[in-house]
Amino acid sequence: MIQFGTGGWRDIIGDGFIKDNIVLVAQALANLMKEEKVDSHGIVIGYDKRFLSDKASRWIAEVFAGNGIAVNFIEKVSPTPLIMYTVKSFACDYGLAVTASHNPADYNGIKIFTKGGKDADLSVTKKLEEILKGLSADQVKTLKFQEGKDKGVIRSVSPFNDYVDAIISMLDKEAIRNRELKVLVDPMYGVSKAALQTVLITVRCEVDVINDRHDTSFGGRMPSPTKETLGKLRDMVKAGNYDIGIGTDGDADRLGIIDEEGNYVTSNDIMALLYYYLLNYKGMKGPVVRNLSTTHLLDRIAEDFGETCYEVPVGFKYISGKMLETDAIIGGESSGGLTIKGHIKGKDGIFAAALLVEMISVTGKRIHEMLKDLQEKYGAFHMHEENLALTEEEERSLKLRLFEEKEVPHFTEAVKTVSYQDGLKLYFDNGGWLVARFSGTEKLLRVFTEMGTLREAKQIAGEFLGHFGIDG
Numbered sequence: 119m120i121q122f123g124t125g126g127w128r129d130i131i132g133d134g135f136i137k138d139n140i141v142l143v144a145q146a147l148a149n150l151m152k153e154e155k156v157d158s159h160g161i162v163i164g165y166d167k168r169f170l171s172d173k174a175s176r177w178i179a180e181v182f183a184g185n186g187i188a189v190n191f192i193e194k195v196s197p198t199p200l201i202m203y204t205v206k207s208f209a210c211d212y213g214l215a216v217t218a219s220h221n222p223a224d225y226n227g228i229k230i231f232t233k234g235g236k237d238a239d240l241s242v243t244k245k246l247e248e249i250l251k252g253l254s255a256d257q258v259k260t261l262k263f264q265e266g267k268d269k270g271v272i273r274s275v276s277p278f279n280d281y282v283d284a285i286i287s288m289l290d291k292e293a294i295r296n297r298e299l300k301v302l303v304d305p306m307y308g309v310s311k312a313a314l315q316t317v318l319i320t321v322r323c324e325v326d327v328i329n330d331r332h333d334t335s336f337g338g339r340m341p342s343p344t345k346e347t348l349g350k351l352r353d354m355v356k357a358g359n360y361d362i363g364i365g366t367d368g369d370a371d372r373l374g375i376i377d378e379e380g381n382y383v384t385s386n387d388i389m390a391l392l393y394y395y396l397l398n399y400k401g402m403k404g405p406v407v408r409n410l411s412t413t414h415l416l417d418r419i420a421e422d423f424g425e426t427c428y429e430v431p432v433g434f435k436y437i438s439g440k441m442l443e444t445d446a447i448i449g450g451e452s453s454g455g456l457t458i459k460g461h462i463k464g465k466d467g468i469f470a471a472a473l474l475v476e477m478i479s480v481t482g483k484r485i486h487e488m489l490k491d492l493q494e495k496y497g498a499f500h501m502h503e504e505n506l507a508l509t510e511e512e513e514r515s516l517k518l519r520l521f522e523e524k525e526v527p528h529f530t531e532a533v534k535t536v537s538y539q540d541g542l543k544l545y546f547d548n549g550g551w552l553v554a555r556f557s558g559t560e561k562l563l564r565v566f567t568e569m570g571t572l573r574e575a576k577q578i579a580g581e582f583l584g585h586f587g588i589d590g
């Protein structure tokens with residue numbers, strides 16, 4: 119059964135991610151576009167560097183062409199945010215990217231975008247799942263790729279320059295140019311290199327790049343910019359005296375940062391730094407949106423500036439939806455994605471990195487100094503994460519106990535509120551919290567805790583796992 123998760127449809131290559139299913143998903147979207155009478159507006163199709171992404175994107179284009187829907191096909195491997203940007207700039211109602219983002223190398227998938235370059239929300243993916251239930255292989259219409267091109271129903275588009283220019287136009291170029299920063303980029307064998315390097319060189323940074331060859335095994339690592347996966351970047355930033363190291367995930371919608379001292383900067387800290395920067399240095403006003411697994415330091419910053427911090431379930435579609443509704447100036451998640459008002463509605467690792475470079479330039483401060491300032495002003499926030507692979511039986515039993523029997527363990531901290539908005543979230547009296555939810559992108563249980571110290575955060579997670587007899 120084809121099901122959409124937190125960020126599109128993903129499956130293992132050769133298992134669920136096979137041509138038969140890929141073309142079915144495309145046909146389902148073509149049917150939906152016809153039903154909604156937006157098929158005449160065409161679709162944008164792009165792809166990343168994963169194994170099979172290029173071929174799958176062509177199979178998909180053949181389906182849309184077979185359905186008489188004009189395809190704007192981005193011929194070069196592209197970052198997901200660039201594809202989302204193109205959906206927005208071409209005023210299309212739908213677009214898609216063939217990518218499994220930060221997932222392991224044996225996965226691939228399809229992310230679907232809607233008007234304005236937004237992640238398809240639940241109402242769209244539910245409709246697609248419904249259509250898919252009644253769809254069979256003999257209902258898939260196709261037109262050969264070359265024939266589609268010859269007939270003009272598939273047209274190659276090159277939105278690279280427009281996307282890069284859009285980012286550059288939002289930056290304080292003068293401030294960055296004057297700072298003469300030395301930047302090291304790690305695209306993690308993914309797709310950020312061309313755009314990020316072009317943006318940074320245009321604003322006169324000195325840029326070096328590592329891990330940029332085409333390697334569909336992502337160098338044997340998960341293409342996800344974490345403390346563990348960015349070890350080489352960290353070492354090289356220190357050894358080479360770089361001002362900042364930037365890592366982006368497989369499709370470049372997420373980022374991870376190494377500061378000038380070689381410290382990994384968490385996505386929570388990146389979000390907090392940027393929100394504070396926008397409010398305090400750029401004079402912007404407005405709320406912030408975070409998912410429920412993201413630091414509450416954002417709430418403190420918002421409160422200090424007389425603003426509001428909104429909490430939504432995990433999934434960028436919820437972030438962008440809430441940003442629109444509340445006119446928020448920034449939205450993001452602890453998993454490493456963010457965007458700001460005026461840019462695309464989806465997360466963009468390339469734009470976020472460029473904004474951090476601007477922040478360092480404008481403030482004249484180093485990242486670790488700014489983080490110290492935030493801690494002195496708002497107190498310490500430490501998050502602990504556990505990502506656990508459970509057996510099917512363990513998963514079934516835990517789901518029953520957590521979500522049906524509503525079992526809440528006893529902790530050393532008093533629980534103030536319990537929420538089931540997305541998995542389980544416990545808010546403690548001391549301002550800390552715990553989230554336990556099953557990932558929508560991987561077969562994992564995620565347990566996140568935030569407390570004033572890392573030791574306390576680990577202890578609360580340990581108490582939770584211990585109660586349910588799960589080895590952390």
Ligand SMILES: O=P(O)(O)OC[C@H]1O[C@H](O)[C@H](O)[C@@H](O)[C@@H]1O
Binds near residue numbers: 564
């Ligand atoms: O925790 P998960 O359900 O695996 O989701 C983790 C992340 O997956 C994707 O990247 C989504 O676009 C994000 O919005 C989400 O935060």
